[in-house]
Amino acid sequence: MKNLTPPFENLILNFKLILLLVVAALVPTNTLQAQEPTGSSATKKTIVCSTTQIADFARNVVGDLWEVKCVLGEGQDPHNYRTNTNDSAAVAGADLCLENGWNLEGHDWMRTLAEGAGKPIKTCIEGVTPISVDDKGGQVKDPHAWMDANNAWIYVQNIRDAVTEMDPDNAAVYQARADLYRLQLNSLRIWIVKQVNRIPAERRILVSHHDAFEYFCKAYLFTAISPKGWTTDELTGMSPGKIPEIVQQIRQQGVKSVFIETSLNRELVDQIAREAGVEIGGELYSDAMGAAGTAGETYIGMMRENVLTIVEALKEE
């Protein structure tokens, strides 16, 4: 009986509750938004990334603490990309820019954008052991390093360090997020090895449009063959004897299937397949991930889909 509220006090309590509800209803919505805590969209820092896979790595590290934007969309080729006024506007609003580096972004377009706007830029490929590739008689560092899941972890560490430097208060959160992603990358790597083991060693030959798969091939014991070399840059061109040379290689080595890249015109690979009399094994994500809502919309998703496509096309019947 002692615990029951007397009728008079109960009346006052109800009155206070009603008053609170009325006041809450009268407060304009924009006032409520203005009172949101730190980390809300109004106070978020912005990262602008060059490629889709770097944007995915960045999202995994920063979660909702930063806004992550990307210059390239799904299926876009970084080698030949020409920046526009929208890209300049995005970079003008950036707190940090992220590029792949080693000239994946043809003529250094991401660095040019960032430096033009006076914004800090981090090169995510820094720390990777490079594969050297031919370039007009010289040697350059192949920029497609994310194709090896071990290298993806180097990209993630560089991103973690860059955001931690700018926002040390959230260092533990960035570290925890990166730690989880590392576990996912390790699982991916183990899974890839298990999957590609279904393809006999002599059949592990990956023919595609350009050399986007050298790191993949080195890590997972394939040989890469492509007509275009390390870049798709139109100015780099292709020697006239290149296609007959590849057709001959395909025949000599008994290659069963060749692959189209989602970010590039399929004509060249179609021609090679026709002339060599082999099948198209499917489409691979190379320099760009898939559209939102597709199986290839994340880095882990694009690697998974690529491996499933490659294994299905090259495994023994």
Ligand SMILES: [Zn+2]
């Ligand atoms: Zn490429």
